[in-house]
Amino acid sequence: MSPSGSESPSASPTTTAEPATALQDALTKSAEAKTASGSMHFTSKGKIDARGTWARQNEPRLLTAKVNQLTLNGKPNPAQPQIIVNGDNALVNGGGLIPNQGNTWWRVPLDNLPGERGKMISDLLTSGRLQDPATIKEIAAAHKDVQNEGEEEVGGQTVTHYSSSLDTQEAAQAAGLPTPTASPGNWPKTLRVDTWVDSSGMVKRQQFRNEEGGQPFNLNLTVKDYDKPVTVQTPPADQVKEVDQQTLKNLLGE
Template identity: 25%
Template sequence: MLKRTISMTAAGAALVVAAVAGCGSNAQPIQVNLAASEVLAQAAQKTAEVTSYTVDAVVNVTHPQEGNGKVQGRMLYQSKPQLSVDLTLDSLDMGGQSLPGGMRAVLQGDTVYVKVEALKDLLGATKSWIKVSLSEMGGGSAEVNQYLSQIQQFDLGNMTKLVTASQDVKSVGTESVNGEDSTHYSGTFPVDVAVQQLPADKQEQAKAGLAELKDVKFDIWVAADGLPRKLALNGSKEGATLDATLFFKGYNEAVNIQAPPADQVGELPKGTTN
């Protein structure tokens, strides 16, 4: 049961990470006469420079053996003065099993704080939050290490790089996204080609996060500053499907990511690592 709960938590975080698009900064208005592929190339460059943002995400998956799953949540991200992430999953259902109370994780530097009520009960923890140093997890259990590694993988520029592999992207009109006029682009990208746009150490994770789908259809809404405001991904392979929608806002705006109060934080109980 402990392995199942930790694995569900890891899977939920992995789904969000897999679907999250890249973000950028130093935005200048894009030229309206750019080809769709050029817009995506500019977006990939701009999103790599963003230092903070907020994203809301809904991810639905189906699998012929493992069943259906849904993840819904939000994330705050900042890269300076240190890498910090505040991830809240309100809904986490995998294969007919749900995670009561959802999940929250706060990453600051090389320390992650995890709040999962079901995990707390199973581990026998006495505090609401569990604190784990990423640098000390080399000898930890495989499940916990898998989960913690997912929390570190918020390099959100990578998804924008993936869509630049599209050979059929085109503009399909202008729409309002959260009150902002945005150009809607639609296309597909082959996963095996797209992941080659990423650094070598990110490619295997990207393949796993996209469930090794053969082709992915995407729709991306880009505002006048060249940054995405919405991204939708759809893919399938041998009965497995992925359907994700993400909304982005607050580029380079100040975010407040705080570690939980010290009196609510405990260490990972002994006996949970191998």
């Protein structure tokens, strides 16, 4: 199977390639789509349960995510935080989660984030490399022990389920990013990844699990649409202000 974006094959990736190649091709081909959008679900050790939507657009570069349903420490929270990444700037609104923010959106210059964590976020979001199919293909090679787990159903479609382990340090190097410091309190060395691929070789769902140390988490991303227009409602100019450095350090835990 070729990630060239040509006409989708009728055969399942299960029958056209061994698991590691099929997974790499699917991740690359999916990254070639001009747009993608879907739903997300993040959980962390019973402390956070967040459900919402996400969307990306390659040209011009745009990423957005919004939480629509939030539970913190087992209690429902009405906050609906949202982030819009547009080029080298992010617009952040806590939606009631950040004290004293109100309806104000913070404009965060991504090329000047403080600390090691800020540097990594900056490199991830401003370089555009994570939306570059060539980079995605390199990162896909960091998936180890890829296994074909058989056919399942996602969103009413029959898909092929692949399991793998993602070496985060190797993935960072493949993307040309600073190698994260792997530690239980900072960043896991390995993520368990499950990927579901449809018969046309496109990713329909991915699940990332950190099972290391004291900060396990689970992130599910489901794709609803590829190559359909992405509409993002940006806030009026009078609701946007620059974030101060101390607030930024607090947000990043620096």
